[in-house]
Every structure is written in structure tokens, then in C-alpha cells.
Amino acid sequence: MPDGHMTQAPETQSPEGTSRRRFLQVTGGAGVGLMVGFTWTGTSRRAQAAAAQTFEPNAFVKVAPDGTVTVLIKHLEMGQGVFTGLTAIVAEEMDADWAQMRAEHAPANAKLYNNTAFGPIQGTGGSTSVYNSWTQLRQAGATARALLVAAAAQTWGVPASDITVSKGVLSAGTRKAGFGELAAKAATLPVPADVPLKDPKNFTLVGTKLPRKDSAEKTTGKAIFAIDVVQPGMLVAVVQRPTRFGAKAQTIDAKAAKAVKGVVEVVEIPRGVAVLATSYWAAHQGREALKVTWDETNAEKRGTDAIVADYKTLLPKPGQLVTKEGDVDAVKGAKTVKAEFTFPYLAHAPMEPLTCVVKLGKDGCDIWAGDQFQTIDQMNAAKTAGLKPEQVTIHTVYAGGSFGRRANIESDYIVEGVAIAKALSDAKVQGGKLAGRPVKLIWSREDDIRGGRYRPLYVHGMEAKLGADGSVLAWQHRIVGQSIMAGGPFDQPGKPDATSVEGAAEIPYTIPNRLVDLHTTTSPVPVLWWRSVGSTHTAFAVETFLDELAAEARQDPVAFRRKLMEKHPRHLAVLNLAVEKAEWTKPLPKGWARGVAVAESFRSVVAHVAEVSQDDKGRIKVERVVCAVDCGIAVTPDVVKAQMEGGIGYGLGAIMFGAITMKDGLVDQSNFDTYRCLRIDEMPKVEVHIVPSANPPTGVGEPGVPPLGPAVANAIAALTGKRIRDLPFAGSVSV
Amino acid sequence: MPPIKLTLNGKPWSVDADPDMPLLWAVREIAGKTGSKFGCGAAQCGACTMHVDGQPVRACSTPIGSIAGSKVTTIEGIEGEVAKAVQDAWVKLDVVQCGYCQSGQIMSAVALLTDNAKPTDQDIDSAMSGNLCRCSTYVRIRAAIHEAAKALEI
Numbered sequence A: 001m002p003d004g005h006m007t008q009a010p011e012t013q014s015p016e017g018t019s020r021r022r023f024l025q026v027t028g029g030a031g032v033g034l035m036v037g038f039t040w041t042g043t044s045r046r047a048q049a050a051a052a053q054t055f056e057p058n059a060f061v062k063v064a065p066d067g068t069v070t071v072l073i074k075h076l077e078m079g080q081g082v083f084t085g086l087t088a089i090v091a092e093e094m095d096a097d098w099a100q101m102r103a104e105h106a107p108a109n110a111k112l113y114n115n116t117a118f119g120p121i122q123g124t125g126g127s128t129s130v131y132n133s134w135t136q137l138r139q140a141g142a143t144a145r146a147l148l149v150a151a152a153a154q155t156w157g158v159p160a161s162d163i164t165v166s167k168g169v170l171s172a173g174t175r176k177a178g179f180g181e182l183a184a185k186a187a188t189l190p191v192p193a194d195v196p197l198k199d200p201k202n203f204t205l206v207g208t209k210l211p212r213k214d215s216a217e218k219t220t221g222k223a224i225f226a227i228d229v230v231q232p233g234m235l236v237a238v239v240q241r242p243t244r245f246g247a248k249a250q251t252i253d254a255k256a257a258k259a260v261k262g263v264v265e266v267v268e269i270p271r272g273v274a275v276l277a278t279s280y281w282a283a284h285q286g287r288e289a290l291k292v293t294w295d296e297t298n299a300e301k302r303g304t305d306a307i308v309a310d311y312k313t314l315l316p317k318p319g320q321l322v323t324k325e326g327d328v329d330a331v332k333g334a335k336t337v338k339a340e341f342t343f344p345y346l347a348h349a350p351m352e353p354l355t356c357v358v359k360l361g362k363d364g365c366d367i368w369a370g371d372q373f374q375t376i377d378q379m380n381a382a383k384t385a386g387l388k389p390e391q392v393t394i395h396t397v398y399a400g401g402s403f404g405r406r407a408n409i410e411s412d413y414i415v416e417g418v419a420i421a422k423a424l425s426d427a428k429v430q431g432g433k434l435a436g437r438p439v440k441l442i443w444s445r446e447d448d449i450r451g452g453r454y455r456p457l458y459v460h461g462m463e464a465k466l467g468a469d470g471s472v473l474a475w476q477h478r479i480v481g482q483s484i485m486a487g488g489p490f491d492q493p494g495k496p497d498a499t500s501v502e503g504a505a506e507i508p509y510t511i512p513n514r515l516v517d518l519h520t521t522t523s524p525v526p527v528l529w530w531r532s533v534g535s536t537h538t539a540f541a542v543e544t545f546l547d548e549l550a551a552e553a554r555q556d557p558v559a560f561r562r563k564l565m566e567k568h569p570r571h572l573a574v575l576n577l578a579v580e581k582a583e584w585t586k587p588l589p590k591g592w593a594r595g596v597a598v599a600e601s602f603r604s605v606v607a608h609v610a611e612v613s614q615d616d617k618g619r620i621k622v623e624r625v626v627c628a629v630d631c632g633i634a635v636t637p638d639v640v641k642a643q644m645e646g647g648i649g650y651g652l653g654a655i656m657f658g659a660i661t662m663k664d665g666l667v668d669q670s671n672f673d674t675y676r677c678l679r680i681d682e683m684p685k686v687e688v689h690i691v692p693s694a695n696p697p698t699g700v701g702e703p704g705v706p707p708l709g710p711a712v713a714n715a716i717a718a719l720t721g722k723r724i725r726d727l728p729f730a731g732s733v734s735v
Numbered sequence B: 001m002p003p004i005k006l007t008l009n010g011k012p013w014s015v016d017a018d019p020d021m022p023l024l025w026a027v028r029e030i031a032g033k034t035g036s037k038f039g040c041g042a043a044q045c046g047a048c049t050m051h052v053d054g055q056p057v058r059a060c061s062t063p064i065g066s067i068a069g070s071k072v073t074t075i076e077g078i079e080g081e082v083a084k085a086v087q088d089a090w091v092k093l094d095v096v097q098c099g100y101c102q103s104g105q106i107m108s109a110v111a112l113l114t115d116n117a118k119p120t121d122q123d124i125d126s127a128m129s130g131n132l133c134r135c136s137t138y139v140r141i142r143a144a145i146h147e148a149a150k151a152l153e154i
Helices: A015-020 A044-052 A082-094 A129-156 A179-186 A215-219 A255-259 A280-289 A304-314 A374-385 A412-424 A445-450 A535-552 A557-564 A569-581 A637-657 A708-720 B023-030 B081-092 B102-115 B121-128 B138-153
Strands: A022-026 A034-039 A061-063 A069-073 A101-105 A164-166 A169-172 A175-178 A235-240 A248-253 A263-269 A272-277 A291-295 A320-325 A335-343 A355-360 A365-369 A392-396 A439-442 A458-466 A472-482 A513-521 A592-601 A604-614 A620-630 A685-690 B004-008 B011-015 B049-052 B055-058 B071-073
Touching: A061 A129, A061 A179, A069 A082, A082 A101, A082 A129, A129 A164, A129 A169, A129 A175, A129 A179, A175 A179, A215 B081, A215 B102, A235 A263, A235 A280, A235 A412, A248 A263, A248 A272, A255 A263, A255 A280, A263 A280, A263 A412, A272 A280, A272 A412, A280 B023, A304 A458, A304 A472, A304 A513, A335 A535, A355 A412, A365 A374, A365 A412, A374 A392, A374 A412, A412 A439, A458 A535, A472 A535, A535 A557, A535 A592, A535 A637, A535 A708, A557 A569, A557 A592, A569 A592, A569 A604, A569 A620, A569 A685, A592 A708, A604 A637, A604 A708, A620 A637, A620 A708, A637 A685, A637 A708, A637 B138, B023 B049, B049 B102, B055 B102, B081 B102, B081 B138, B102 B121, B102 B138, B121 B138
Parallel strands: A069 A101, A235 A439, A365 A392, A472 A513, A620 A685, B004 B071
Antiparallel strands: A022 A034, A034 A061, A061 A069, A164 A169, A169 A175, A235 A272, A248 A291, A263 A272, A320 A513, A335 A458, A355 A365, A355 A439, A458 A472, A592 A604, A604 A620, B004 B011, B049 B055, B049 B071
């Protein structure tokens, strides 16, 4: 690929930056009539270089001679609906028929497929997929349409302005043609610059209910995930990892493991000991027979109770300053309210355990994975294999969920797979006869639950001073916990980790004196972003504490919020929509109560009203959640609804029962029996209302999660008088 | 060890495997049918659900040797009006998100509707609570089962 201009820092780029780029066109060979994409603002030399690379996947749109329009999806489809949402954006600008559209994962290429919200990285996260692709894909679609129109104009000898396009058909008078018929001609034409985009009021697909592009294959068992990938001669690997975080293998006795029928080899890799076999079952049995002792010199040997106790010793001490407005110490309130919160480690537990298939040759490496950080994984894989990044080909396949787990800067499971394949290429291992054999690495559920990269454990301390009239005069919020960003490409050394304090640093409530600070702790327990990241805990603390203040002030929690939210009309509108649809003031059956919470995350605002009940045995059940969301233009509203439903369920399971605990550094949980997740009988009824908006789209994958916990906690407090501050709820009430 | 003889999706299937090998891995790795998924290996999540002689079972915890002679049906082999109604309803309501658990969900839903043509929400919750979905598509699973039941009435 030609050299790009990809050295800008993440924060200097924006989706709007796409206007500085120029489109290029690639003529296709057999089967591809037209490919349209863009490259960075470049020279004609670069455009030519790219154009010469026929079939180089440097494009977003392919039009096949049969009229099929394929959108290359630079993001991972992990359930959040990017195959549908991103495809809709292109289809809209092309005036295509939804039925002719299909989606496919783009290859790894940071120059063409970077996430413009991340900088020079191809990756999915932070609910940015539609947000960062919006302008880019509109331009890609509009340019493709313009080329097809120009092709029709030339072919028919009519002015382009006489041509209309609707549902994939170009027409002028009595002449009609589909995209496929014009694709070859369009591919020969010069690419127009600055093609105008549609006026959103003329959208016919965006904003409507469109069938998901992946429903059919995911309903028939045909969808391919990494665990389904088969390569000739492939071996299956499982890895025995240290039982305590930070330990290393000391002695390995593989004799019994190798005696298991089907086991082919046992190799040591930096992260543990891998057992390779002809089947998963044999590899699993081999691992059971493996004997490894661990050097635990640098391992975490504390239990989570001890970690919480350690964190609590920091609560009285000032931390690193995050936000300072006014002077909290100078305020003398009529009443002071204090609260401490604890949030446990959480595993992501996606349904498909981490899996990758690696085929390593002398000059190249192919990786199949539900790959979330394609170009970071490519670099890490290359480093492990001793190759250049461009020698590593990432084949992104559907991921069976992720919730953040597959996106980690060390590329943990990918690097393990490559390290195993690399170990097999060693001449000392069976004389090198296993070299080049593809390897499928499968994590078991126990590996997943005990494998770390958890949502960090946090302790929060809050203090507020109220005036005699119930006004909030001062607000102090102190957070203690590990940094997710430390050491990674998004780290900003010296500054507080934004992911530790997002949702607390800025709040939509006007309080004259406010102080937020942070104690960043360290531990060998690896931590990671978990669906909605910092807002998983900050929104809970802020929104339950605010509710408590409303109660202290003897005010209705909605009225109390409205008053403080006057300067945040977007938040206020979302809150108002949720309470209106939930009929906030309408009486509920005996033994039921409502709670409300609102939170902004990933540029979207969500409010939930939760209705909970308690049965005669004291068991709490969440009966119904009414959700309102402002995510800008809802590109595919049904996917937005699905993400809110999913966020509600994911968040509810976590606050009710989710916890990874440790005793003496050993994780207590191992599978879904001990790491309890929400089941269908615990799923409330859900109603989702979308605020109409003409603003560019913002995130939906994560923002449904943050307000769920506090809405439920506030409802429980309204029902029982009990304020739950230590998560999960299962420790405080019967659930 | 003689091969284990079964019927897989209507065809005779002779498997040369350790009788302790879970049905799931025999189907996935020996028969090459990958629609049924591995989620927990402990009958906790239902992603591996298949029908054995018409009953939904957790294939990850069913030794292949324990079901010799049985008729095994996977997501690739379901057919008939109930299966069609369920799959149609799943597509119509766009139930899926990541999709990984959905083969198992559908196998459980087909078994439920075969047994109970008009399940209530409570019937659905109790029949489907063994099938985890981390995307929490539960609201739509409930709706799709009702939708399929309605389609089958006509």
C-alpha cells in the first residue's frame, strides 16, 4: 500500500475529517464491476498506485454485474448490528434497494479502514461504528451513485440531471437500468469530487425499519464464527494458564497429557502451556492430565475483600484532580450526605469463548477471528511471529459477542494462537514436522471466567452538602481503582485515566461547587473496558446518590433532576420522554415501585424508568423498563431498540448478580453456574422510545447499560427504603 | 472399540470415537456440522442444544456412547412446520444479535412449541431459561415464540 498520512493523534481526527479525503475508484476484474472508496488526501501518484492494485480491498462499495452491492464493513459484527447499520448508510446515498445490499467484513488495513474516532487504528469500540462512519459511508455511497448516473448519462446520451435513481434502478424517460448493468461502464469514468450528500429529509431507508442482514444465516446455523473455521491439517489447542494472575510456569510435566489419545504435542508459550490435539475433547482431556507448577513471586495473592479494604484506606485522602468547580470545602450546608460504593470485577462472558485459528507459514500468517482490533492484532501477531504486519492477514468473521473483551491492546488470545503456531515451527518440536499446521485455539468457559481482563473493581466515596431548601450546594466524588488505559495506545501519561472517571467528571446537573478526584491503583489482575466502560460504575454512583439527595430534600426524583438539569436540554428531553411514556405519576400495584436514572455515554443520552416488585418472600423482580434514547439520527431504529433491550439485560444481570471475586488471588467463579448471568425469566418487559433528531448519529451499543443499574436501585429504594451501594444486589437483597 | 451407530439429521451415522466424547464435539468435529455451539461445556448455557429422539438435550454434556441408536437432530436438520414457523418468526422479528446462542434457542423453542402449541409467557420463561443469551435478546425470543405459535394456529 502507498504511504498514507496516518500520523495524526486520535483526538485531532473526526468523522468530519473525511471531507478532506479524496475518493478513488478501482476498476475491478471478474465479478466486480465497480469499487468505490476513499483514500487520504493524496496525490495522483497515490491514487494511481492504488488503482493499479486491482482487487486490493481499498474500498467500501462493490457493485457486481448482477447488481449486488457489497459494503465492506471495517467494524466487527458482534451482534450490535453494524452489518445492517453501516450498509443502510451506503444504500441510502446510492438509492439502492435494500434487498440488493449485502455486507462483508473488510480486511485489516489501518490506512483505508481506520476508525476515524480512534486515529490510525482499525478497531471497533466506544460505540463509534456508525458515529465515525456516517460521513465516510455517505460519501462512498453518493460517489458510487454519481458514477452510475454518469455511466447511464453517457450510455443513453442524456444529461445526468434527467436521470433519477430509485430502489436500485436508474431511469430517464422510458430507459431503465439496474446498477449491475452500468457497473462496468461506471468503473471507467473519472471519479467526481465533493459529490453532494442527500438532504436528510429525503432519506427513504435511514430511519426506517430494515431487516438485519445477518438474521437468516444466524437463524439456520450457517453463520460462521471463529470456532467454526476449519483448515486442512488443523490442530486444536487449549492453554493451561496460571491460576493466579501474574504467575509464570515453573515446571511442566507433560507425560500424562501426551499419553491421552489424540494429543499431538505440548508446548510452552509465554502465557502458559498449550496442549495440541486432533480434537477439542482430546486437548481438553490432555490439559486435565497436565502437571504444571507456577512461580508466583509476582502474582496477585490478595483476595477481593483485601483489595476493597486497601482501596477504602484511600477514600479519606485527596486523589489526582479530575474536576474542580467552586470550592466544596468553603460550603456550609444545612445537611451533609455521605455514601460509599463498591463495584466488583466483572467478566464479559460473551457466548462464544475466545477463539482464533492461526495458519503460520515462513512468509505469512493467516488469522481467523471475531477480530475487534484488527490492526492492533495484526501488529501484535506480526511481532510474535517475527513477521512484518503486512505479512499478517486477518480474516474477520462474526464474533459471538464481545462486550469489549475481544478488543485488548495485548491481543491476548490472538498472540497465544500465534505463539503456539510459532512453537510448532521450532525444529526441536518433533523435528519440525508440525511446522505450518494450522492451530485453532479455544478458550473454555472456565478459561474465560478466570482469564482476567475484567471490568476493574472500584470503590467510590461521595459527599454532598444540601441547603435548607434542598438545593445541592456541594458535590464531592472520589474514585479508587485500576486504570484500563495505562500502557496502551490511548494512555495519556500524567493525566487521570478518562475511562475511570467518564460519567463522573462531567455530569448534566448544575451544582456550584464540585470536586472529582481519582486514586489509580495497580494490581497484576488484568483489566479492560466492559460494555459502557467507566459509566458502568460512575452512572450508578451519580444517579443513585442524586436520588438519595432528592429523598433527603423530600422532593420527587424527577422534579429534583429537572431543576438541576435546566442547562442540559438534551438530557432533560430524554428524561421527560422516559417519564412521560412510563406514566411516572400513575399508581402501581401494591408491592411495586418505580425508579429513574439518566446518563450520557458515547455521545448519546439514555434514561430508564424501571418498575420493580417484591414478592411475599422478599424477592425483587424487575418487571418493566421504559427507555428513552437520544442517539442523533437513528440510522436503523430497530437495531437501536435491540441495543437498548440488550443493554438493559446485560446491565441488569451485572447489577443483580455479576461479580468476580477472589480468595488469596484465586478466582472463585468458573462457569455460568457460579458467574450468574441474566436468564429469560429474569428479563423485564422493555419499551424503547427514540427521541427524533436531525443530529449526526451517536453510539447505541453501550449507552443502554449505564442508567439501568441506578434506575433499578432507585426503584428498590423507593420500594424498600434500602439504598444498595455495594454491587451486586444479590449481596443485599433476594434476587 | 466398535463404532457408535446413530442417526444424524435423518441419515445413518457411524462414529468412531471415545464413548465419553460429548455429542457436541462429535457433531462439530467429526460430522463437521458447526451450527450447534460450544458455550460452557457444562450444560449451563444451552448453546449446544440438539434434539435426541425429539427431546432437547445439552449436547456438550451428553456422552456420545450414552445415546447409541438414537436419532439426533441439529439446527442443520430441523424441518417441518414448527421449525419453519420458528425460524420465520426469528427472521421476521430480527431476534438475533451476535447469533451465537440462537441455534440452541431455536432448538429449545421448536421443542417447546412441539409440546405446547400455545405457550404463555411463563411457559416460555420456564422452557427457555436454560438457554443463555448474553446479548439479552430475550424480549424478542418471547415475542417470536408467540408469533410462531400464532402462525401455526392458522
